[in-house]
Structures are given as C-alpha cells and as structure tokens.
Amino acid sequence: MMALVDQDSAQVRFPPPLVVLGLLLLGLAAEPAFGLPGIDVAALRPIGLVVGALGAAILASGLFGFFKAGNDPEPWKKDTALVTSGLYRFSRNPMYLGMVLVQLGIALFAQSIGGLVSVPLAVLLIDRFVIAREEPHLIATFGEEYRAYCARVRRWI
Numbered sequence: 314m315m316a317l318v319d320q321d322s323a324q325v326r327f328p329p330p331l332v333v334l335g336l337l338l339l340g341l342a343a344e345p346a347f348g349l350p351g352i353d354v355a356a357l358r359p360i361g362l363v364v365g366a367l368g369a370a371i372l373a374s375g376l377f378g379f380f381k382a383g384n385d386p387e388p389w390k391k392d393t394a395l396v397t398s399g400l401y402r403f404s405r406n407p408m409y410l411g412m413v414l415v416q417l418g419i420a421l422f423a424q425s426i427g428g429l430v431s432v433p434l435a436v437l438l439i440d441r442f443v444i445a446r447e448e449p450h451l452i453a454t455f456g457e458e459y460r461a462y463c464a465r466v467r468r469w470i
Contacts, residue, residue, distance in 0.1 A: 325388035325389050325442075325443050325446050325447065326389065328387070329388065329408075329409060329412065329439050329443050330412055332435060332438050332439060332443075333412045333413060333415075333416050333435045333439075334416075336416070336431040336434050336435045336438070337416045337419060337420065337428055337431050337435075339427075339431060340420065340425065340427035340428040340429070340430055340431030340434075341420075341423060341425050341427055341428050341431075342427070343427035343430075344425055344426060344427045344428075347427075349426050349427055350426065351424050351425060351426070352424040352425070352426060353424065354424065357421045357422065357424050358421075358422050358424070360421050361417075361418045361419065361420070361421030361422030361423070362418065362422060363418070364414055364417050364418035364421060365414070365415050365417075365418020365419055365421075365422065366418070367414055367418075368410075368411045368412065368413070368414025368415035368416075368417070368418055369411065369415055370411070371400060371407050371408075371410055371411035371414060372407070372408055372411025372412055372414075372415065373411070374399055374400045374407060374411075375399075375400055375401070375406075375407035375408035375410075375411060376408060377399070378396045378398060378399040378400065378401055378407075379396060379408075382394040382396045384396065386408060388443060388446075388447055392450075392451065392454055392455075395451070395454075395455045395458055395459060395462065397462055397466070401466070402466065403466065403467075403470070404466065404467060404468075404469060404470055405462070405463065405466050405467065405468050405469075406444060406468060406469060409439050409443070409444070409469070410469055410470060412435075412439075413432055413435050413436055413439075416428075416431065416432055416435055417429070417432045420432060436469075440468075440469075444468065448463075
C-alpha cells in the first residue's frame with residue numbers, strides 16, 4: 314500500500330474499517346477461547362440492531378458528505394475540500410463514529426463481552442493512530458479554517 318499513499322496526505326497506513334472489524338472479530342473470538350461468559354439479556358439484540366443501524370446511517374451520511382465535496386474517504390489520499398456540512402456540523406469524524414457504532418451494535422446483538430471490550434480499543438486506536446495523524450495534515454492543508462472548525466465542533470461527538 315505504500316505506493317498508493319499520497320505524499321500530501323495524513324499518511325495513514327492502514328484502513329480504519331479493518332481496525333474496527335479486526336478488533337471486533339478478535340473480541341468475538343476471545344469469548345470461547347478464554348471461556349468468557351456471554352451476556353444473556355434478550356433486550357440486547359434489538360438494541361444492537363438499532364445502534365448498528367444508526368451507526369450505518371451515520372457512516373453513510375459521512376461518506377456522502379465526502380463524495381459530494383469531491384474528497385476520497387481513504388485517509389491516505391489527499392483532501393481537496395474541508396467538509397463542514399451535514400453531520401460534520403456535529404462531529405469532525407462521523408465516519409469513524411459510525412464505524413464504532415456498527416461495531417457496538419454487532420457486539421450488543423451478539424451479546425458478547427469480548428465484542429464490547431473491542432469497542433473502546435477501536436476508539437483508542439483510531440483516535441491515536443488515525444485522527445492524530447489527520448489533524449496536523451488538515452491544519453497544514455486548510456489552516457485557520459480548520460482551526461476554527463475544530464474550535465466549534467468536537468472530535469467525536
């Protein structure tokens with residue numbers, strides 16, 4: 314993938330959806346491997362469906378905002394426009410927020426302790442290794458406009 318990384322980008326080297334998916338799968342696999350008990354609460358399944366659907370809608374809306382502005386959502390590609398409309402008025406990272414809500418929804422639906430533990434780990438990794446690389450790049454690219462945006466809109470929610 315190194316050859317596909319734009320030099321004028323945040324230089325993120327791995328796809329955030331794979332981080333979320335990988336951690337979710339590890340969390341789900343951890344339960345039988347370590348003998349963790351499942352959570353037997355029937356109400357978690359419909360809650361998981363709602364949370365997952367909400368996450369998918371947030372993710373889709375964030376992607377739509379990027380495509381509409383002519384941006385490529387891959388964080389190793391150059392940003393051409395600062396997106397501040399739609400859900401980006403409330404979160405600087407609605408795509409990442411949507412991904413972890415889908416992850417949370419699946420973990421709830423599966424009634425999985427390991428899956429639930431994977432959610433804060435995904436948030437931490439994306440925050441420290443993706444967003445932390447993107448923000449300095451966005452400041453360098455969009456300057457004061459991005460700083461002002463950061464001052465009025467939170468990173469996650």
